[in-house]
Amino acid sequence: METLLGKTLPELKEWVAEEGYPRFAAQQLCEWLYKKAVASFDEMTNISKQMRAELNEKCLLGRENYQLVQTSRDGTRKYLFPVKDGRTVETAMIPDLDRRTLCVSSQVGCRMGCRFCATGQQPWGGNLSAAQILNQILSVDERAELSNIVFMGMGEPLDNLDELLRVLEVLTAPWGLAMSPRRITVSTIGIAQGLRRFLCESECHLAVSLHSPFDAERRTLLPGTSGFPLNELLAQLRTVNWRGQRNLSFEYVVLAGVNDSPAHIDGLIKLLRGVPCLVNLIGYHPHAGATFERPKDAVLLKMRDKLTQAGILTTLRASRGMDIAAACGLLSKTKG
Numbered sequence: 001m002e003t004l005l006g007k008t009l010p011e012l013k014e015w016v017a018e019e020g021y022p023r024f025a026a027q028q029l030c031e032w033l034y035k036k037a038v039a040s041f042d043e044m045t046n047i048s049k050q051m052r053a054e055l056n057e058k059c060l061l062g063r064e065n066y067q068l069v070q071t072s073r074d075g076t077r078k079y080l081f082p083v084k085d086g087r088t089v090e091t092a093m094i095p096d097l098d099r100r101t102l103c104v105s106s107q108v109g110c111r112m113g114c115r116f117c118a119t120g121q122q123p124w125g126g127n128l129s130a131a132q133i134l135n136q137i138l139s140v141d142e143r144a145e146l147s148n149i150v151f152m153g154m155g156e157p158l159d160n161l162d163e164l165l166r167v168l169e170v171l172t173a174p175w176g177l178a179m180s181p182r183r184i185t186v187s188t189i190g191i192a193q194g195l196r197r198f199l200c201e202s203e204c205h206l207a208v209s210l211h212s213p214f215d216a217e218r219r220t221l222l223p224g225t226s227g228f229p230l231n232e233l234l235a236q237l238r239t240v241n242w243r244g245q246r247n248l249s250f251e252y253v254v255l256a257g258v259n260d261s262p263a264h265i266d267g268l269i270k271l272l273r274g275v276p277c278l279v280n281l282i283g284y285h286p287h288a289g290a291t292f293e294r295p296k297d298a299v300l301l302k303m304r305d306k307l308t309q310a311g312i313l314t315t316l317r318a319s320r321g322m323d324i325a326a327a328c329g330l331l332s333k334t335k336g
């Protein structure tokens with residue numbers, strides 16, 4: 001059965017023509033799917049009764065309710081969405097003053113196997129479709145209040161690039177959700193081919209998971225980066241004009257006694273010299289079976305201050321949703 005959620009306006013135009021529906025039906029479908037975000041064909045009241053009946057018979061709209069939502073003491077909410085074969089993905093909504101940021105999953109599990117990440121330790125369950133990614137955004141209770149979307153949930157977004165780019169088009173197109181690309185951030189460990197295409201085809205912000213300024217160590221912590229050394233990654237990033245409106249940030253999960261030494265700080269300063277970027281330091285969040293430890297706050301503050309003194313804009317990311325395992329690196333539940 002054809003799923004309509006996730007189709008672009010040109011694709012819907014083609015589809016309605018093939019099905020023998022009037023051309024204007026494509027625009028109507030876009031309005032209902034994306035702007036009004038209805039969850040059933042029956043709610044599409046300006047579409048003829050006959051067409052709605054046919055849509056119900058031969059198509060899926062693509063919306064699924066969440067199975068569960070948990071709310072943290074700090075207001076962070078974690079949603080559980082069904083995807084396929086009894087599997088589920090998690091989506092986190094993080095409130096912060098007047099911002100509502102949704103952290104979206106792009107895959108069921110993740111093939112990158114980062115050693116400190118709970119998702120990377122789960123069995124691989126495949127890519128999410130554009131419909132399954134968009135459903136997370138359209139089906140949370142805070143849909144109308146969302147200010148930012150970050151692709152930092154389960155999965156490596158650039159490992160599911162076709163679907164990611166389709167979602168970004170729906171989110172930013174005037175016929176879709178018409179969001180500014182400046183409100184969307186895609187986070188990646190850096191995959192050579194995928195990164196090149198993402199940088200060319202999207203204007204959204206980029207967050208790169210760094211975690212070590214040293215290649216060999218980074219390959220050990222992030223096995224998925226093998227074959228794309230740091231000098232090539234940086235060379236590719238330097239081809240982009242980051243002084244415009246598009247932002248580049250580096251995520252750095254700090255693991256006690258592993259990547260928090262003075263040599264690491266010096267290495268970071270050398271690596272990022274002259275790159276207009278923000279460094280986000282994230283104190284590691286331990287999970288069941290983890291072999292790493294969270295550094296003391298004093299270590300994190302010292303790293304932040306040293307990098308800042310060296311002219312690198314650096315922030316310490318606050319831990320959010322710890323009590324419901326919604327914090328960075330903890331999203332992991334792939335089975336209902």
Ligand code: SF4
Nearest residue numbers: 110112114117120155
């Ligand atoms: S940190 Fe990201 S890329 Fe690495 S295993 Fe976890 S979800 Fe995958």
